[in-house]
Amino acid sequence: MAVPKQEDYVFYQGEKFQVEFYYTEKGDLPAKEYLDASAQQIQVKLLALVKFIAENGRLFDERKFRVVDKDEKIYEFKPKDDRFFNFFYEGRKIIITNAYHKHGQKVDSKELTRAINLKKDYEIRFKGGKYYEN
Numbered sequence: 001m002a003v004p005k006q007e008d009y010v011f012y013q014g015e016k017f018q019v020e021f022y023y024t025e026k027g028d029l030p031a032k033e034y035l036d037a038s039a040q041q042i043q044v045k046l047l048a049l050v051k052f053i054a055e056n057g058r059l060f061d062e063r064k065f066r067v068v069d070k071d072e073k074i075y076e077f078k079p080k081d082d083r084f085f086n087f088f089y090e091g092r093k094i095i096i097t098n099a100y101h102k103h104g105q106k107v108d109s110k111e112l113t114r115a116i117n118l119k120k121d122y123e124i125r126f127k128g129g130k131y132y133e134n
């Protein structure tokens with residue numbers, strides 16, 4: 001298993017939350033790779049949203065951040081037409097799993113299913129002591 005360096009997966013450390021990018025067992029960071037390939041405007045807007053929630057603990061504007069699956073507790077950051085799925089985890093963490101460019105009114109069900117699966121993978125690996133291992 002390839003664990004990326006902390007500076008690669010920790011996106012922002014705030015007073016209320018630490019925001020991280022999820023990484024696979026191979027060390028890939030799907031949401032970070034998407035962000036790195038995005039326009040600078042998207043990068044700046046996502047950082048502003050992440051910074052706000054990490055420092056203040058809440059972001060009430062549903063045009064910028066909202067729950068997309070109440071059962072699985074999956075949320076999305078919404079900079080422009082891009083969506084970054086995430087979830088809250090113990091230890092005051094927000095884990096950003098994956099991202100996509102929105103094309104219609106509805107949430108992309110394939111990407112949402114992927115986010116749910118990545119969340120489950122994170123939880124299994126974390127609880128098994130295999131996520132942050134060196």
